[in-house]
Amino acid sequence: MHRLPLPEAEAALGDELSTVRPDLSAAYAAGLPGARAAVLTRLWRALAHEPLPWIxxxxxxxxxxxxxxxxxxxxHGPHADPYATSAYVTELRLDERAYDRPDRLVTALAVPHASGFATELGHSVASLALSRAQPGLSGGEPAASWEWEQRVVDGHPYHPNCRSRPGFSVAEQLAYGPEHRPVVELGLVPVDDCLVRGExxxxxxxxxxxxxxxxxxxxAHVLDRGHQEGFSAxxxxxLRTxxxxxxxxxxxxxxxxLTSSVRDISVYSIETSATVSEFAEEIAARTDGLLHVTRTLGAVSAHSPALAAVLREAPDLYARAGERVVPVAALAATGLPQAPGWTARFARLALTVGLRLLDLGVALEAHGQNLLVVLSAEGEPLRLVYRDLADIRVSPLRLARHGIAAPRMSGRIVTDDATTLRRKLFGSLVAGALGATVGSAAALREDLGSAVDDLPRTADLAALLEEPLPTKALTLMRLEPGTPGDSWACLPNPFTGRAS
Structure with a gap:
């Protein structure tokens, strides 16, 4: 292994940290090797499974x-488990040279757009080490769902850009990153001509x-207009919610x-927010109480994606006495105690709801951030809560088969294409939320196997059981930034082992 000076992003963040929070410098430096391995593991998953044209x-x-x-x-590297969440890759060998730093490996690959992606990976490593540098949480179990969210330190479980925050200084990351547990003071911008939906x-x-x-x-960085004092949150x-x-x-x-996308709010999302929210509430009522959807209370836009906001219900409203609501991403990240067979029971609940809605004509983007689980006092999964309706997909054709009126809207949400609908649900729920919760292909195979026994035998379930499992090709999208829309990869199916 060639021992070289710290990459630019790691060194720059370390220098700034020594000024802003010198008490964290030692923990940051100690965390860099683990952060490199975590990002390198995510990168290796992509290189092993995504349809990259230069492989x-x-x-x-x-x-x-x-x-x-x-x-x-x-x-060359180790066998790649597409559902692993542990950092098991510490180096990869390109011909005769070993690399333990993902940004330097991508630079050496010298494929199109490698330079920009390497910069992002450097930021991801440095920011991840910073996230891990904070002192551990003290006290008992969180009371509110937002407190659970702040215990998710490592970000996206499979994206190499899991902690990439370009444009954020160290001080801003510490002030705004949820894993640093700040209180953020939001401003208020008064607008005369405003698009308003809901109340x-x-x-x-x-x-x-x-x-x-x-x-x-x-x-501070985007808006060119003044604002007044707002409120704490x-x-x-x-991060932006x-x-x-x-x-x-x-x-x-x-x-x-952040990760792949610029996190502004499209005018389309604001225009459709009330319609989608009302429709989703109606559809959720068809799950026999197994799913709640946080209602959109109101949405506004100054006719610009850079100045807009959405108010929605807190998921905690759907917890009864003694219950708690936990984001699925926090299940594995926080080490929540689980009884034997818990993940299989959770998988059965999630698949029951997801496939039922898919059959009706609604594909949820049910990744670990959007999907929350209501737990009993004993920790058993009882119900689900879904939030953020901006990227669901709705099929008028499927709805009509069940005698359900489609919402009066058009645009990207509406599609009858079965592949698009299945990719949306399977890629987010199975390849994403469930895979990350169990943390390995073997565990996913075991839990899904016991979870699907009692599910209705629909064409969607057959596709899930028999076809390669779709997942977003997150690295391919960063290396082909000019290609519109999502790109997809096929992972080995946990049931059959089929990859293509």
Whole structure:
């Protein structure tokens, strides 16, 4: 292994940290090797399974996996478990040289757009080490769902850009990142000409003007207008969505690229928010009480994706006495005690709800951030809560088969394409939320096997059991930034082992 100076992003963050929070410097430096391995493991998953055009073929042997590149080079690493969440890759070997730093490996690969992606990976490693540098949480079990969210330190379980926050200084990461447990002071921008959907509350109005909550990072770096003092809130996993103390959640526009996407709020999302919310509430009522959807209370936009906000219910409203609501992403990240067979019972609940809605004509983007589980006092999974309806998909054809009127809307949410609908649900729920919860292909196979026995035998279930499992090709999308829409990869099916 070649021992080189720290990459630019790691060194730059360390230098800034020594000024802003010198008490964290030692923990940050100690955390860098683990952060590199965590990002390198995510990167290896992508290289092993995504349809990257510069990989000619993949060769699996007794000693691991070898990728034969189109230019004749070979990249070698361990066998790649597509559902593993532990950081098991500490180095990869490109021909005769070993790399333990993902940004330097991508730079050496020298494929199209490698330079920009390498920069993002460097930020991801540095920010992840910073996230892990904070002192551990003290006290008992969280009382509110937002407190569970702040215990998710490592971000996206499979994206190499799990902690990439370009444009954020160290001080801003500490001030706004949920894993650092800050209280964020939101500003309010008064707007005269505003698109409003739903009921925008009086406390967010100034006579005839609408007051739009704005994230302080957005106010400092993007908006060219003044704002007034707003209110305090707790940041959630998405960073740009925050929980008001004992109140609703507010989704703000954040024109920064986190993982794959710039997190502003499209005018389309605001225009359709009330219609989609009412429709989702109606559909959730058909799950025999197994699913609740957090209602969108109001949504506003200054006719710009950079200045908009959405108010929605807190998921905690759907917990009864003695119950608690936990984001699925927090299940594995926090080490929540679970009885034997718990993950299989949770998988049965999630698949029952997801496949039932898919059959009706609604595909949820049920990844670990959008999906929450209601637990009994003993920790048993009882019901689900789903939030953030902006990226669901709705099939008018499927709805009509069940005698359900389709919502009056058009645009990206509406599709009758079975592949698109299944990708949306299977990629987020099975390849994402369930895979990350159990943490390995073997465990996923075991839990899904026992979970599907009593499910209705629909064409969607047959596709889940028999076809390769779709997942977003997150690295391919970063290496082909000019390609619109999502790109997809096929993972080995936990039931059959089929990969293509």
């Amino acid at each position: 000619a073929r993949r060769e699996r042997g007794r000693e691991g996996l070898t990728l034969h590149l189109a230019d004749g080079r070979r990249l 925008w509350p009086k406390w967010l109005r100034d006579e005839d003007r609408v007051l739009i909550p704005v994230h302080p990072w957005q106010a 707790h940041p959630l996993m998405s 925050l929980a008001l103390p004992d109140g609703p959640h507010v989704k703000t526009a954040l024109s920064a690229r």
